[in-house]
Amino acid sequence: MRGSHIVAEAALRAGCRYYFGYPITPQNELPEYMSRRLPEVGGVFVQAESEIASINMVIGASMAGARVMTSSSSPGISLKQEGISYLGGLELPAVIVNMMRGGPGLGNIAPSQSDYFQATRGGGHGDYRTIVLAPASGQELCDLTYKAFDLADHYRTPVLILADGMMGQMMEPVRFPVLRDVGKLPRKPWAITGAKGRKSHFIRSLILDPGQMEEHNWKLMRKYEQIADAEVRFESFKTDDADLVIVAFGTAARIAKAAVKRARNEGLKVGLFRPITLWPFPKKPLQEVAKRVKHFFVFELNAGQMVEDVQLALSGQSDVFFYGRPGGVVPNPAEISRIVSRQFFQKEIG
Amino acid sequence: MLIKTIFAGFGGQGVLSMGYVLAYAAMVEGLQVTYLPSYGAEVRGGTANCTVAISNEEIASPIASAPDNVVVMNNPSLEKFQHQILTGGVMFINTNLVESRPVRGDIVLYEIPCNDLAHDLGSDQSANMVMLGGFIEKTGLVKMESVRSAIGDVFKEKKKAKEMNLKALDVGFDYMRNNGGKA
Numbered sequence: 254m255r256g257s258h259i260v261a262e263a264a265l266r267a268g269c270r271y272y273f274g275y276p277i278t279p280q281n282e283l284p285e286y287m288s289r290r291l292p293e294v295g296g297v298f299v300q301a302e303s304e305i306a307s308i309n310m311v312i313g314a315s316m317a318g319a320r321v322m323t324s325s326s327s328p329g330i331s332l333k334q335e336g337i338s339y340l341g342g343l344e345l346p347a348v349i350v351n352m353m354r355g356g357p358g359l360g361n362i363a364p365s366q367s368d369y370f371q372a373t374r375g376g377g378h379g380d381y382r383t384i385v386l387a388p389a390s391g392q393e394l395c396d397l398t399y400k401a402f403d404l405a406d407h408y409r410t411p412v413l414i415l416a417d418g419m420m421g422q423m424m425e426p427v428r429f430p431v432l433r434d435v436g437k438l439p440r441k442p443w444a445i446t447g448a449k450g451r452k453s454h455f456i457r458s459l460i461l462d463p464g465q466m467e468e469h470n471w472k473l474m475r476k477y478e479q480i481a482d483a484e485v486r487f488e489s490f491k492t493d494d495a496d497l498v499i500v501a502f503g504t505a506a507r508i509a510k511a512a513v514k515r516a517r518n519e520g521l522k523v524g525l526f527r528p529i530t531l532w533p534f535p536k537k538p539l540q541e542v543a544k545r546v547k548h549f550f551v552f553e554l555n556a557g558q559m560v561e562d563v564q565l566a567l568s569g570q571s572d573v574f575f576y577g578r579p580g581g582v583v584p585n586p587a588e589i590s591r592i593v594s595r596q597f598f599q600k601e602i603g
Numbered sequence: 604m605l606i607k608t609i610f611a612g613f614g615g616q617g618v619l620s621m622g623y624v625l626a627y628a629a630m631v632e633g634l635q636v637t638y639l640p641s642y643g644a645e646v647r648g649g650t651a652n653c654t655v656a657i658s659n660e661e662i663a664s665p666i667a668s669a670p671d672n673v674v675v676m677n678n679p680s681l682e683k684f685q686h687q688i689l690t691g692g693v694m695f696i697n698t699n700l701v702e703s704r705p706v707r708g709d710i711v712l713y714e715i716p717c718n719d720l721a722h723d724l725g726s727d728q729s730a731n732m733v734m735l736g737g738f739i740e741k742t743g744l745v746k747m748e749s750v751r752s753a754i755g756d757v758f759k760e761k762k763k764a765k766e767m768n769l770k771a772l773d774v775g776f777d778y779m780r781n782n783g784g785k786a
Contacts, residue, residue, distance in 0.1 A: 419639065419665075422640055423665055424623070424639075425665075426635075507665060507666075508663075508664045511666075514663055585664070586664045587668035
């Protein structure tokens, strides 16, 4: 099944009944699928007049307590940032999919990972974070999308699925989880559902008093600390005996994994560390790996973004080398294993 | 086992469905498989292509550094992929639309007049399935039975297309078996 379709079907099964979006390549298959499937299960699909309108529709549905989703690609996600900041400030759950493309500006439609900074630093204005999940296979697109709705509701926070054109277009076999009964999802006692017979609920991000606003910010920060403690995910592949570990996520991690296998065939002890949550970044697990490994090789489909988080986590204790291909160029595994071999030779590793 | 195949041709020749049917057949057999289509600007006017990786273990990269097999449906695809194919790799050429031949001497070449065979069958658009039949005969990558079942599923709502595709598949398979297809 196609990656974009997988995300859509997984969302539906997780109980998503509202989708609002505006078309952009390379993720149009997602709204296309939703437009057909949502009405079948009594859901609502709206192709809005713009990205900005669609994210504000998401805010509305989320306030009313529904499971809701939007999706776009890099420039479209930039347009949605004001709304995403509001979701953060209002503490509203929502799932936002970014099938990244080459940028900046309008860029192209080829697979890229150049929105890492934007995604992991909140993206919009203000002190807030979004949980960022980076799937690297068809099955993960499904599982992480399904999980994203639970995380969003549990922490009352927007969750971003960060993938790219390749993940969205590629087909892989997938096993879907059960279709959830929307009526049996956990209740949301804070939702705005009509105040008849009860006290009114207020959901707002306009807090004029700096003291109260400060407390609201600290409350958000406490929540983010909880998330950082509980929700870190990563994959470690052949790192136990490795002399050099590649750090990569999403599409880049797939290429890197093939490069690891090639390098191992040549007798080079190479491993792969793949962050699945980009925020919270798997800092402690990476530090554990760094107790055994001195050399790290960060590979991204951008000009060097996650490498900053790797350096921050390893705080100068290890040797960190970066290799990136920005602009939508997707190198093959042979290119990466060549760079790995060069590193071994130059640094006299192993 | 890890076998990567690139299918390439003009957009509209059915190169993507060829790859998709193969990927689906591998899934029917319970193998690991990835299907990566080229998309977007490249499709218009230029070449369309897709990469299918089939393995009995987890597939790391869906991208092929050096494909084991390349299926070439038109001239530009030959130019584009002949230097990427693995030494000892196999290339399948649609002789009706590809005039030139690869300069490489270290690959195995099979030729099949897909368009003529499809035309004789009364279905010009089935040239892709003729090619796929020939491809399966020579590579044995998946069983014919699985490909038939894949075509049955993929075209289940288009009965006519389904039957024509199944016929075309057999024509290609038999052609390769009887004529060898060896250049």
